[in-house]
Amino acid sequence: MRGLFRPAALWAASAVVAALIAVPSSPALADTLLSQGKAATASSSENGGTGPANAVDGNTGTRWSSVAGDPQWIQVDLGASAGISRIVLNWEAAYGSGYKIQASENGTTWTDLKTVTGGDGGTDTWDVTGSGRYVRMLGTTRATGYGYSLWEFQVFGAGGGTGGQCGTTDAALNKTSSASSTENAGTPASAAFDGNDGTRWASAAGDAQWIQVDLGSAQTVCRIDLRWEAAYASAFKLQGSANGTTWTDLKTVTGATGGVQSHDVSGSARYVRMQGTTRATPYGYSLWEFAVYTTSDGPVIPGGGELGPNVHVFDPSMSSAGIQSQLDAVFQQQESAQFGTGRHAFLFKPGTYNVNAKVGFYTSIMGLGQSPDDVTLNGVTVDAGWFGGNATQNFWRSTENLSVQPPGGTNQWAVSQAAPFRRMHIKGALNLAPTGYGWASGGYIADSKIDGAVGPYSQQQWYTRDSSVGGWVNGVWNMVFSGVQGAPATDFAGKSYTTLDNTPISREKPYLYADGSGYRVFVPSKRTNASGVSWANGPTPGTSLPLSQFYVAKPGDSAATINAALGQGLNLLLTPGIYNLNQPINVTRANTVVLGLGLATIIPGGGASAVKVADVDGVKLAGFLVDAGPQKSDVLIEVGPQGSSADHAANPTTLQDVFVRIGGAFAGNATTSVVVNSDDVIIDHTWLWRGDHGDGIGWNVNTAETGLIVNGDDVLITGLFVEHYRKYDVEWYGERGRTIFFQNEKAYDPPNQAAYMNGSTKGWAAYKVGPAVNTHEGWGLGSYVYFNVDPTIEVENGFETPAKPGVKFHSLLTVSLGGNGRVNHVINGTGGPASGTATVPSKVVSYP
Numbered sequence: 001m002r003g004l005f006r007p008a009a010l011w012a013a014s015a016v017v018a019a020l021i022a023v024p025s026s027p028a029l030a031d032t033l034l035s036q037g038k039a040a041t042a043s044s045s046e047n048g049g050t051g052p053a054n055a056v057d058g059n060t061g062t063r064w065s066s067v068a069g070d071p072q073w074i075q076v077d078l079g080a081s082a083g084i085s086r087i088v089l090n091w092e093a094a095y096g097s098g099y100k101i102q103a104s105e106n107g108t109t110w111t112d113l114k115t116v117t118g119g120d121g122g123t124d125t126w127d128v129t130g131s132g133r134y135v136r137m138l139g140t141t142r143a144t145g146y147g148y149s150l151w152e153f154q155v156f157g158a159g160g161g162t163g164g165q166c167g168t169t170d171a172a173l174n175k176t177s178s179a180s181s182t183e184n185a186g187t188p189a190s191a192a193f194d195g196n197d198g199t200r201w202a203s204a205a206g207d208a209q210w211i212q213v214d215l216g217s218a219q220t221v222c223r224i225d226l227r228w229e230a231a232y233a234s235a236f237k238l239q240g241s242a243n244g245t246t247w248t249d250l251k252t253v254t255g256a257t258g259g260v261q262s263h264d265v266s267g268s269a270r271y272v273r274m275q276g277t278t279r280a281t282p283y284g285y286s287l288w289e290f291a292v293y294t295t296s297d298g299p300v301i302p303g304g305g306e307l308g309p310n311v312h313v314f315d316p317s318m319s320s321a322g323i324q325s326q327l328d329a330v331f332q333q334q335e336s337a338q339f340g341t342g343r344h345a346f347l348f349k350p351g352t353y354n355v356n357a358k359v360g361f362y363t364s365i366m367g368l369g370q371s372p373d374d375v376t377l378n379g380v381t382v383d384a385g386w387f388g389g390n391a392t393q394n395f396w397r398s399t400e401n402l403s404v405q406p407p408g409g410t411n412q413w414a415v416s417q418a419a420p421f422r423r424m425h426i427k428g429a430l431n432l433a434p435t436g437y438g439w440a441s442g443g444y445i446a447d448s449k450i451d452g453a454v455g456p457y458s459q460q461q462w463y464t465r466d467s468s469v470g471g472w473v474n475g476v477w478n479m480v481f482s483g484v485q486g487a488p489a490t491d492f493a494g495k496s497y498t499t500l501d502n503t504p505i506s507r508e509k510p511y512l513y514a515d516g517s518g519y520r521v522f523v524p525s526k527r528t529n530a531s532g533v534s535w536a537n538g539p540t541p542g543t544s545l546p547l548s549q550f551y552v553a554k555p556g557d558s559a560a561t562i563n564a565a566l567g568q569g570l571n572l573l574l575t576p577g578i579y580n581l582n583q584p585i586n587v588t589r590a591n592t593v594v595l596g597l598g599l600a601t602i603i604p605g606g607g608a609s610a611v612k613v614a615d616v617d618g619v620k621l622a623g624f625l626v627d628a629g630p631q632k633s634d635v636l637i638e639v640g641p642q643g644s645s646a647d648h649a650a651n652p653t654t655l656q657d658v659f660v661r662i663g664g665a666f667a668g669n670a671t672t673s674v675v676v677n678s679d680d681v682i683i684d685h686t687w688l689w690r691g692d693h694g695d696g697i698g699w700n701v702n703t704a705e706t707g708l709i710v711n712g713d714d715v716l717i718t719g720l721f722v723e724h725y726r727k728y729d730v731e732w733y734g735e736r737g738r739t740i741f742f743q744n745e746k747a748y749d750p751p752n753q754a755a756y757m758n759g760s761t762k763g764w765a766a767y768k769v770g771p772a773v774n775t776h777e778g779w780g781l782g783s784y785v786y787f788n789v790d791p792t793i794e795v796e797n798g799f800e801t802p803a804k805p806g807v808k809f810h811s812l813l814t815v816s817l818g819g820n821g822r823v824n825h826v827i828n829g830t831g832g833p834a835s836g837t838a839t840v841p842s843k844v845v846s847y848p
Contacts, residue, residue, distance in 0.1 A: 034084075035135070035155035039077040039549045039569065041591045041618075042066060043650065045525060046147055048539035053546075055153040063092050066139070066147035074153060075136030077589075079569045080300070081105055081166065081222075084113065084135060086156035087126045092149035095121035098141030099148075103132030105166060105223065105264035107590040108616060110136070119143070131157075132264075133166075133569065166222035166264075168567035168586055170195070172213040172272065172292040179203060179211040183284055192290040197642035200229050203276070203284035211290060212273030218242060220295040221250065221272060224263045227643060229286035232258030235278035236285075240269025247273070256280075259645050260615060288643065301565045304548040307519075310344050310576035310598060313368075316351030324355045334360030336386040338393060339665040339694050343576035345598035348402060349514060350374040356381060359397045362576075362599040364623075367402030368514040370522070371535055372425040372449075375402040381412045382419070384434035391433070391440035391458075392416050395687075396599050396625065398657065401511050403427060409452070416441035417687040417721050417743075418625075418659045422509055423535070424448040429470070433457035442743050444685045444719050447508050447533050461782055463719045463741035465684075466503050466530045477813060477841055480741040480780030482718065483531040490811075493845050498780040498811040500740065502529040505682060505716055508540065509622045509656040510595050512573075519547040521573070523593060523620065526652070545571065545593065559583040566592065574600035574624055584609040590616040591651070596624030599659075607631040615644035615678050618651040625659045628668030632703070636660055636670050640678030640712060648680040649714065656684045663691030663702025672706045673725075679712045679734070685719035692724050692748045699726070699749045699789075710734050717742075722766075724748060727758070728800075729783075733770040742767060742781035746795060746821075748788045756793055762824070763795030775806035782813045782841075785834070787821035798834075799827035803848065813841040 035056050042052035046065040052074050054062035066072035087101050101114040113128040113135075121143060135155045139148040172193050179189035183202035189211050191199035203209035224238050235254045239247040250265040250272075258280060272292050276285045307313075312330075314323050330344050335358075343362045350369040356379035357365045367375030380399045384391040391414040403425035404411045411426050413419075414434040421444065429452030433440055442461040445454075453471035456462055461478035469486040472479065475496040481487035482500040490499045508524035524534060524542040534540040551565035555577030563586050566572060572585070576598030582605045587594060594611070602624060604610040610626040610633075613619050619639075626636050637660065639653060660673040673688040688707035696702050706729070707722035713734045722729040723745045730742070744766040750756035758764050766783035769776050783798040798814040801807050812831070814823040819837040826834075826844045834842040 032156060033154055034078050034082055034157055035076045035153065037546070037548075038079060039545060039571075040074065041543060042074040043072045044147070045541060045543065048541045050149070051543045053544055055150045058152070060090060060151045063149055063151045064153070065092070065094060065149035068142070068145065068147045070142060071138060071140050072148050073136050073138045074150065075107070075134055076153065076155060077107070077569045078133050078135065078155065081131055081133045082157045083131050084128055084155060084157040087114065087128060087135070088152070088154040088156070089124040089137065089150060090152040091121045091124070092151055093121070094142070094144045094146035094149040095119065096137070096139040096141065096148050097143040098139070100138045100140065101126060101128060102136050102138055103130045104134040105132055106262055106588070107134045109262050109264060166295060166567070167293050168563050168588060169293070170291040171215050171219060171294045172290060175216060176214040177212065180209045181284070187286070192287045195289070197227065197288050200286055200288045202229070202231065202286040205282060205284045207277060207279060209285050210273050210275045211287065212244070212271055213290065213292065214244070215270055215272065215292065215294075218268055218270045221265055221267055221269050221292060222295045223293040224250075224265055224272065225289070225291040225293070226261045226263070226274065226287060227289040227641070228258040228261070229288055230258070231279070231281045231283035231286040232256065233274075233276045233278065233285050234280040237275040237277065238263060238265060239273050239275055240267045241271040241273075242269065244271040260643065301551060301561070301568055301570065303550055303552070303570050305552040307552065307597070308554050308575040308577070311347060312344065313347045313349065314353065315349040316353065320354040323353060327355060327357050330363065331358040331360045334363050337361050338395070341578060343578070343598040343600060345576050347512070348375045348377070352376045354378060358382070359399060361396050363397050364598045365399040365402070366512065367400070368512065369401065370513055370539055372401055372423050373403050376405055377402060378404070379406055379411055380404055382414050383412060384414055384438060389434050389436040389438035391438060394440070395419060396659070398422070398599070398623070399424060400509070401513070414440055415443045417443070417689070419443055420657045420685055421445045422447055423511065426450040426452070428452050430454045431457070432459050432462065442721065446685070447535070449533050461743050463780070465718055466506055466527070466532065466534065468532050468536075477815065478743070478780055478782045478811070480811075482740050485532045492811040492843065500779060502531045503527070503718060503740070504529060504738065505652070506530050506684065506718065507652075507654055507682065508534055509684070510593055510620050512595070512597070517546065521545045521547070521550065521571070521593060521595060547573070550593070553579070555579055559585060571595075573597070576600055578603060580605060581610070582606055582608060584612045586612050587619050588614040588616065591618040593620045594624075595620070595622050599623075599625050601625045601627050603627045604629050604633055604636065605631070607633050609633055609635050609638055611637045613639045613653060613678070615640040615646050617648050617653070619653040620656070621654070621658050622656040623658075625661060627665060628660070628662040628670040628704070630667060630669065632669035632671065634670070635672050635675045637674045639674070639676045639681055642677055642711075644677040644679065644712060646679065648678060652680040652682050653678060654682045654684060655686060658686055660686075660688045661691065662689065662704040663696045664694035665696070667696025667701050669703050671704065672709055673704065674708045676708070676710045676712050676715055680714045681712055683715070683717040683720065687721040688723070690724040690726070690747065699751055699755070706731055710737055727764045728766070728768045730767045731770070732768065732776065733773065735773060736775045737773075738776070739778040740780065742778065744783040746783065746785045748786055750787065750789065750793055752790050753793050761796050763793065765795070765797050765800035767799045769801040769807060771802050773802060773807065774804055776801065777808045779810045781809065781811070782815065783823070784815040784817055785821035785823055786817040791820040794822045794824055797825045797827060797829065798823050801828060803828060809847040810845070812844040812847060815839060815841045
């Protein structure tokens with residue numbers, strides 16, 4: 001969460017390191033173009049046709065252009081560290097008169113290679129001396145009223161794309177360590193090398209203190225990460241030694257501000273130490289963690305490749321009967337396979353198809369065009385015949401990026417949780433109920449256009465974001481809209497509607513598409529105060545990445561291979577299947593995309609986490625399911641380590657259609673499903689589910705205490721589904737958090753009231769805001785109880801928050817399903833009880 005030690009602006013961090021000096025421009029000899037075709041990102045793009053990839057494509061007829069504002073940047077990932085000798089900028093008419101050329105090993109800490117003032121556009125060629133994996137142009141002063149615009153951004157040098165990558169494994173973890181002093185017995189040197197952010201080393205209060213680690217053998221050290229406690233060093237040296245006696249400076253740091261620091265270094269050492277020279281406080285030096293990374297000279301892992309046997313690709317030249325036969329065969333396998341192992345994705349190339357895709361479990365239907373209207377089907381449908389007309393268990397399936405022309409005028413999509421409906425155009429009406437109008441338990445629509453009316457009918461709750469509808473017929477308990485053109489006006493007291501005119505911050509999910517060069521992944525840009533679909537006035541703004549910039553993973557791949565690919569600079573595409581991994585997927589690079597197809601499923605083994613994300617900008621996690629393993633994990637998904645403090649407001653990390661399951665397929669266990677420590681994170685549609693049916697189910701079988709803990713500040717959640725955890729389902733401790741739509745059922749299976757007590761309080765609230773939080777807001781939040789083991793159990797409050805002016809809620813409800821249990825109050829003793837067999841919600845329109 002945000003603390004006292006937030007770094008200044010990202011580019012200011014380069015002041016910490018010694019700048020490399022650029023020499024005057026002159027012809028460069030024996031250098032190689034390293035940047036062409038590599039992954040490029042930017043602070044912004046003027047529109048969808050001027051993305052950063054255009055500046056590294058070798059085509060002087062295409063360009064990157066930014067929005068009109070300072071500062072702006074474009075950067076390229078060379079794929080591996082390389083010596084950099086020359087930079088060529090081919091400016092369009094909108095050029096930079098002032099800018100910097102910078103390099104970085106990690107995409108976070110930057111070193112100036114060249115500072116330019118008084119630039120006059122045209123073609124700039126600069127000879128520089130330096131090295132890095134990432135190279136960027138940081139524009140500081142525009143020469144025109146427009147943004148910055150480059151036909152080409154070329155980086156020349158030696159190396160790149162071969163061995164010598166900085167590794168992703170902490171070589172100092174649990175290694176022998178020592179220090180000049182310790183504050184007390186509870187703060188030994190070893191606490192800084194134990195991988196635990198809750199333990200620390202602290203020295204005596206004096207300068208010239210040090211802490212060192214023995215790596216066990218001489219190794220090439222490429223990066224050192226320091227996680228400072230409040231007592232940090234404002235000046236220090238990072239040093240290496242072959243014998244622990246004679247030391248060589250790897251880096252000298254002055255003017256440091258504490259917090260989490262990452263320092264690129266180069267040198268061979270068996271012993272590594274931090275030599276403190278100036279304390280920032282009257283106390284000693286104190287480090288939560290001291291990590292050392294070494295160079296890996298392993299083989300380069302290639303990007304791209306085949307999508308595997310469970311990705312079915314169609315084009316319009318194929319017969320409709322043949323396509324329908326394949327769709328039907330997989331649906332027959334998947335219709336009732338709620339906890340089966342099949343995973344499938346059906347991809348339709350641009351064209352029109354006379355087929356109806358029935359969508360079963362773990363099945364994704366996707367268009368491969370750049371617009372939803374590039375692909376048209378007769379139907380993408382879900383019903384509930386397999387479950388007697390009850391759609392409350394129609395989970396884990398998806399459709400995106402295509403249009404539907406239903407012959408009968410209405411497309412049916414009768415689903416409940418974890419069934420995203422994204423980037424769709426329904427040329428008619430949309431029915432969200434099963435045949436016979438049996439129960440359905442909620443769902444999610446985003447970035448979609450429905451020409452006719454949407455009929456929820458028996459749907460208990462639903463969330464729709466940044467879309468357009470031709471009308472909304474009704475709803476049972478909780479219908480929430482943000483940025484939806486055509487949505488009904490707010491009427492929660494009399495009906496079930498909560499409507500926000502726009503969505504404060506959103507970024508659509510990355511999606512796969514195809515062009516003449518093959519498969520690509522499109523990464524949409526962030527939107528602010530959005531309303532309506534992102535593709536209403538032309539292509540969705542964003543960045544296109546070729547599949548060659550992704551490691552295309554297959555079931556059976558090891559976590560070590562996946563992490564090596566990520567450490568090499570590739571993004572990750574998880575093809576359909578089940579991935580049994582013995583260590584977490586570690587995402588350490590800014591702007592990394594991790595995209596799953598066909599509900600690709602990760603099962604962590606040995607009590608490991610499934611995914612860990614560093615405190616970096618712009619990571620995108622999307623489209624996969626985590627199934628907790630049999631050995632209990634502390635946390636399944638962690639976004640930012642404990643104590644994260646960097647500001648990511650300009651480029652937030654997003655989790656979209658990322659689901660967690662504990663039990664159901666087997667007896668899985670995890671203490672907490674998701675922990676968000678980073679600031680500015682967007683969670684856009686998640687279902688965190690402690691199973692209430694299937695295999696491995698029971699109060700003391702699939703144990704899981706909490707679904708979601710938010711420690712970061714300025715976190716926004718749009719579409720939050722969390723169910724059946726044994727204590728609080730959601731705990732929120734970061735400031736300025738916002739939730740738009742929350743659906744919850746408390747655990748079904750506490751054996752009795754005595755087993756379901758929070759101290760002296762009956763039961764656990766579904767959604768708790770921590771007592772120290774001053775600002776928090778939520779819209780459209782509902783919690784239900786169904787205690788099927790002991791129907792006499794009570795919950796005191798559905799929602800528990802501090803009573804402060806800045807903590808506000810709109811449209812709250814609690815429900816007792818069939819009178820199986822009772823909720824005494826909606827929030828903080830406010831709102832009448834939810835009880836009785838009539839299943840009538842208790843509502844609070846606004847609080848306080």
